[in-house]
Amino acid sequence: MxxxxxxxxxxxxxxxxxxxxxxxxxxxxxxxxxxxxxxxxxxxxxxxxxxxxxxxxxxxxxxxxxxxxxxxxxxxxxxxxxxxxxxxxxxxxxxxxxxxxxxxxxxxxxxxxxxxxxxxxxxxxxxxxxxxxxxxxxxxxxxxxxxxxxxxxxxxxxxxxxxxxxxxxxxxWYEGYCEFHLSCNPASQAQEIVVWDNAHGHFFMKPCQAAALYEKAAAILAYYYDPGDFRQIFPWHHAAGDFVVKALQDDLDVRLITVRQYQGMLEAEGDTDPETRLEAALYFLVNLTMHMRLDRIDGVGDLAWADGASVYPTLRGAFQGFALRGLDAGQDPEFAAALLGICREMPREYWEELCFQLVAASSPQSPDRPFLLTRGGEHAQALVEAFFKSRKDPFFVDKGAVLL
Incomplete structure (x- = not known):
């Protein structure tokens, strides 16, 4: 019975x-x-x-x-x-x-x-x-x-x-995964990422852990980006706890637990031409890298901005996600490599204009808008430096996104 x-x-x-x-x-x-x-x-x-x-x-x-x-x-x-x-x-x-x-x-x-x-x-x-x-x-x-x-x-x-x-x-439910936020570390008096681990105690990430976190979060978002019709996961926000992290023995794992919307930021009509696809991908990268740096102190305080060192691992992860999606979908296998080549040649002024256009197009009621408008120039410089660094370091693995 x-x-x-x-x-x-x-x-x-x-x-x-x-x-x-x-x-x-x-x-x-x-x-x-x-x-x-x-x-x-x-x-x-x-x-x-x-x-x-x-x-x-x-x-x-x-x-x-x-x-x-x-x-x-x-x-x-x-x-x-x-x-x-x-x-x-x-x-x-x-x-x-x-x-x-x-x-x-x-x-x-x-x-x-x-x-x-x-x-x-x-x-x-x-x-x-x-x-x-x-x-x-x-x-x-x-x-x-x-x-x-x-x-x-x-x-x-x-x-x-x-x-x-x-x-x-x-x-x-992702067991063992924790929310994280930018916070002031009392020990170093510096802004660092704190992980809210209620089971084992909250802890601040080491720089290498923070880089891996940004890399994997960016790879997830890029994996879901569709270069054909521009669909993407957005909006998302670190302050809302949308991403969670699980610390492993020698590594960490990241998951996205909230997905409010999946659609294109630009309108796609039929087969899109290469120029439109490039423009959409560049806007995606600017939006991704700016918001990856954006948080609130301890999740609820003032708006916070991660330092420029976060941009390189964010871009590295993004291109790994692009490459992995290309392999899985069987479409645009050369998309990631072609886009990377173009990005490496773009001047700071172009990136700054893209940053400004993107933020200016956001809702005037958004509390993030005035904060981001003042940071476009600094972010553009960080993008240029990250892409220059990518010429020397392996930026993504041709056979897939090993970090995922």
Missing amino acids: SRTPSISYYVAMPGGELPLNDEVARTLLPMERSGRERPAEASVTFGGYFQSLGKMLSDNHFALPLAGVRHQLGEDAQADQVREWRVVAEKHGAFYHPARVEAVTDRGTALIAANVALSDSGIAAASREFEVLDSLGRGFSRSFTPAAYGKGRAPCLLSQGGVVEAEAFFCQ
Whole structure:
């Protein structure tokens, strides 16, 4: 006879996981980082949140999370093989309240992310992101973004009565991967990258680790860039924690956990001519390298700008991503090498103009815009120096992106 596995609920705290009790159940969910409250969502308690999420999990004999269990532990996995479901509320952002769902079985534990949206804007964002993740998962032979498992919807009770509709999309959870940000290292009094490792303690990266992080993040974005129709993953932002890193014994691994949009920054009509393809690729590189340097201090403070040393590993990673995509897609195998040759010959003034045009075209309401407008000249010089350095050092491997 089949049995219904139990679902236990916890809230992630700095000192560990706090089990759900009556007091926690009555506690209101934290709002987004800016503190701006939204009327309905501001009245959701942890009790209402977990009750809604529990219903989405258990509907149709746990069909939604079971898709993740089968993806991670084997297609023959069945719901009655799960001894326990553990749900941990992890963080609270502008659109989602993500939870980590653990399916405990005899063959291992599957880890699933449940990105719960409680506002109209959050639900719209969740629907878009699920579709993008699902499309990327089906359209590429390799994956550097979470596998998409499905969407659910359920009513969520409010603390003062009434309900709000909750929607969640379920996807792969990257265990052991941590958020990172630019921060001031008290030991060196210098701006460095701090990794928020809650399991083993926060730590500042060494320069070689920071270079590898920028290189791998750039390679991921370039791998998904389509030189034919200009589709790319954007927007993304380090301040939002879109990339995560996992420190390994002698290396590190990087993943992109949030994909809000996948479309072209320039419009492509039919077969694009070489000049338009070149222009689009140059804008992509400028946008990628500028935003790779952009963050907020500790994720929430003032806007921060990584030093120029980050540009070279960013470009190195970008060209490795280009090369790998060309091999996997069987298209434009010479795209990366041809583009690199052109970039090496471009003068500083041209790069500066591209930087200015790109930032000037962004939304006037963007807080990043005035910050970036004052840094175009310095960034253009960093690009020129990085491409000059690439003449001496191997910039990418012809047979693929070894760093991925």
